[in-house]
Amino acid sequence: MQVLFKSRDPQADELRDVAQRRARFVFRRLGWLAPKAIVQLSDVNGPRGGVDKRCQVEIRSGVAGTVVVASVAHDWRTALDNALSRALRFLVRQWRRGNDKRALRPRAIFLNHAEEQRG
Template identity: 70%
Template sequence: MQVLFKSRHPQATELRDLTERRVRFVLRRLSWLVPRAEVQMSDVNGPRGGIDKRCQVELRTDGVGSMVVACVANDWRTALDNALARAARFLMRVWRRGSDTRRMRQRFVSHER
């Protein structure tokens, strides 16, 4: 899986290696479905502070297409973990939905005979 990291904020750029490790860890069981992941980190309010650390995760999948999840939190790590958790849950839901319809079709076809 190819992991791309984009950020203009100096504190976020220090998290490049951590971000790549977290993406690979969270998506380790679904890496065959996601050939490319892109993570963008930005500071919404700038130096004013507040809940403004934004992490956007875009997963490009073979079967489903492209999906984007964004989270805003107090710090970079929380925003990253929340965005990855939401992306993994969504990806699992889509994958299960696809496999359930295949199973239903197989059951229906086998009962007709």
């Protein structure tokens, strides 16, 4: 999986390796589903403090298209972990919707049953 990291904040640049390792770890089993991720870290309020660390994760996927998830927290690591987990849940949900055979089975049975009654 290719992980691109973007940040203008000098403190966030220190997390480049951590962000890339975390993204690869979170999507390790779904690398075929999401071959590219872009992680952006930014400080919303600047040096004023507060809940202002923002992490935006953009996933390019063939199943779900482009998925963009953002999270705001007190520290960089929490914002990163929250954004990655939300993006993972969304991708898994989209993949399961596309591969759910149970949703198609009742319709197929109903159509076959209707054809038998007509014929």
